[in-house]
Amino acid sequence: MSDTVSETPSRQGHRAGSSGYRRVTVAMVAAGVATFSQLYAVQAVLPGLAGTFSASAAQVALTVSLATGGLAGFVLVWSGLSDRFGRVRVMAVALTISTVLGLLAPFAPELWTLLLLRALQGAALGGVPAVAMAYLAEEIDRAHLGRVVGVYIAGNTVGGMAGRLVAGAVADLGGWRWGVGADSVLGLLALLVFLFAIPRPRGFAPGRRAAGAMGMGRRVAAALTDPGLLALYCQGLFLMGAFVSVYNYLGFRMAGEPFGLSQTVVAFLFVAYLAGTVSSAAAGIVIERVGRLAVLLAGVAGMVLGALAMLAMSLPVIVVGLVVLTFCFFAAHATASAWVGRRASGEVRAQASALYTLAYYLGSSVFGWLGGVVYDHVGWGGVVGYVAALCAAAALAGLVLRTRPRG
Numbered sequence: 545m546s547d548t549v550s551e552t553p554s555r556q557g558h559r560a561g562s563s564g565y566r567r568v569t570v571a572m573v574a575a576g577v578a579t580f581s582q583l584y585a586v587q588a589v590l591p592g593l594a595g596t597f598s599a600s601a602a603q604v605a606l607t608v609s610l611a612t613g614g615l616a617g618f619v620l621v622w623s624g625l626s627d628r629f630g631r632v633r634v635m636a637v638a639l640t641i642s643t644v645l646g647l648l649a650p651f652a653p654e655l656w657t658l659l660l661l662r663a664l665q666g667a668a669l670g671g672v673p674a675v676a677m678a679y680l681a682e683e684i685d686r687a688h689l690g691r692v693v694g695v696y697i698a699g700n701t702v703g704g705m706a707g708r709l710v711a712g713a714v715a716d717l718g719g720w721r722w723g724v725g726a727d728s729v730l731g732l733l734a735l736l737v738f739l740f741a742i743p744r745p746r747g748f749a750p751g752r753r754a755a756g757a758m759g760m761g762r763r764v765a766a767a768l769t770d771p772g773l774l775a776l777y778c779q780g781l782f783l784m785g786a787f788v789s790v791y792n793y794l795g796f797r798m799a800g801e802p803f804g805l806s807q808t809v810v811a812f813l814f815v816a817y818l819a820g821t822v823s824s825a826a827a828g829i830v831i832e833r834v835g836r837l838a839v840l841l842a843g844v845a846g847m848v849l850g851a852l853a854m855l856a857m858s859l860p861v862i863v864v865g866l867v868v869l870t871f872c873f874f875a876a877h878a879t880a881s882a883w884v885g886r887r888a889s890g891e892v893r894a895q896a897s898a899l900y901t902l903a904y905y906l907g908s909s910v911f912g913w914l915g916g917v918v919y920d921h922v923g924w925g926g927v928v929g930y931v932a933a934l935c936a937a938a939a940l941a942g943l944v945l946r947t948r949p950r951g
Contacts, residue, residue, distance in 0.1 A: 571742035573699030578734035579672045581707030585727035588712035588811040589720035597655040602916035613909035614666030619674035623898035631679040638671020646728035650721035677897040681885040693882040697824035705817030712811020767896040778941035779880040780904030785911025786934040787873045793919045816866045820874030827878040843876030851931040
């Protein structure tokens with residue numbers, strides 16, 4: 545793979561209200577739906593997978609962890625390819641490959657086959673989040689970047705929620721295979737919208753690396769030596785681990801005693817994702833008033849409060865806690881991810897965005913799986929304590945940004 549970088553041919557990004565701005569927004573929301581409806585398609589049917597394959601909660605949770613781990617492992621590869629071939633082309637190819645793999649997943653005869661397909665699908669899906677923030681930073685006017693990043697992440701939440709709802713509801717009718725297959729069809733439709741809506745890029749021209757420009761290794765190193773960027777990567781690492789742990793294992797608790805909810809009802813708990821849709825879209829506006837760090841730390845604190853509420857034995861209180869946790873997580877994530885795009889210099893922006901994505905999905909893969917170990921050995925109370933500890937680690941890392949707030 546050739547190291548590449550190119551000067552932007554036009555510094556004037558799309559402004560709010562313009563046709564280009566609307567097309568970018570629609571296309572990136574569709575890309576988010578296509579990505580996250582498929583990435584978390586199995587999360588709503590984990591109890592069904594456990595029954596089919598006679599496996600534990602931690603074992604079937606690998607269908608989520610290996611997908612997010614595959615994504616994390618390939619984000620730097622995709623970011624390098626996007627420098628060489630262009631952001632839009634990479635996202636289109638990645639979504640096409642992942643959709644084909646998703647359509648094959650329901651036919652997996654054994655758990656190990658499903659795990660392999662999910663790992664490959666996750667690696668393919670990495671092409672969108674690996675370059676999305678860099679693409680938006682290059683195509684959208686800086687004055688409106690926070691808002692459009694928030695809308696893109698809102699699209700991610702819609703995809704995540706719709707994927708879980710579709711999989712859960714269809715699985716109750718025909719089993720988890722039909723549920724996962726339905727999510728892949730949803731991803732295919734979203735891919736078609738993306739291809740139709742995305743405008744010709746004008747903020748970045750792919751090509752071979754210019755003489756004197758940094759190679760891939762130096763760009764990655766530069767993105768790893770800024771303490772502020774490292775603090776932002778930690779937000780993705782720890783907060784995503786906490787968030788996925790809740791959504792992976794809450795279904796097991798709610799399907800068991802004393803609640804005994806059906807798979808369809810458990811899937812409808814993912815409607816809480818609508819709170820993330822609201823908060824991620826609003827985060828950019830709130831940041832303009834109170835600042836990034838305040839929004840970030842408030843989001844982390846709110847996640848802890850939401851997790852503690854889910855210790856209750858009352859279903860309404862648990863739902864409120866889930867909504868609060870989801871609202872606050874996506875506000876923090878939208879803030880941190882947009883901050884990476886603003887803080888990183890143009891030459892390393894794709895790599896910084898990819899590293900944030902790597903940390904984010906490494907947190908999902910590793911800490912999400914460890915949450916299953918905690919659940920299997922300690923129960924739901926242990927998961928809540930585990931989530932609180934991860935949030936505390938994120939808050940401590942975020943304090944670095946008090947003295948290094950650049951961007």
